[in-house]
Amino acid sequence: MASNRCMNTSCPAPTSLHWTKGWPLGSAGFANLCLNCGSAYENLVFCDTYHSEEAGWRDCSFCGKRIHCGCIVSKSMFECLDYGGIGCTGCVKRSRLGVVRLVSELANF
Ligand SMILES: [Zn+2]
Ligand SMILES: [Zn+2]
Ligand SMILES: [Zn+2]
Incomplete structure (x- = not known):
């Protein structure tokens, strides 16, 4: 049961x-x-x-949104990026279309 x-x-x-x-x-x-x-x-x-008190929070490299990595609940909400860091699925999709840039890239301008 x-x-x-x-x-x-x-x-x-x-x-x-x-x-x-x-x-x-x-x-x-x-x-x-x-x-x-x-x-x-x-x-x-x-x-x-x-889970706000738990460890494992990381920021999306694109939008800076906090995502609870290492947690099954958020597992489908982010992807690991080729060059390190993580991105939320929405941002990763947009980045593949060339619509968004990394926050760190923007800071260099
Ligand atoms: Zn409940
Ligand atoms: Zn994002
Ligand atoms: Zn969580």
């Missing part, structure tokens, strides 16, 4: 009647989240809300 418990270890109310799908799991399927955590995940504020 599946355990009906929110997969957010910091969840303030881990039992719920309604569940939402969270991040893709390493094995198969998706994380089981209560409505609160599910909406935090959908709004991309999950790590900001529950």
Whole structure:
């Protein structure tokens, strides 16, 4: 029997009647989240809300947005860059189209 418990270890109310799908799991399927955590995940504020004290935060090299690297929740939200550093998926896509430049590149102008 599946355990009906929110997969957010910091969840303030881990039992719920309604569940939402969270991040893709390493094995198969998706994380089981209560409505609160599910909406935090959908709004991309999950790590900001529950992991702000944890280690592993890095900045996107393009937009400077903080991303919780080394965390399965944010795993699909960033990519490692060829020249080091990380970029959020939106910026990485735009950089491949040549639309955005690295923050560090801009600083040299
Ligand atoms: Zn929860
Ligand atoms: Zn996180
Ligand atoms: Zn970015």
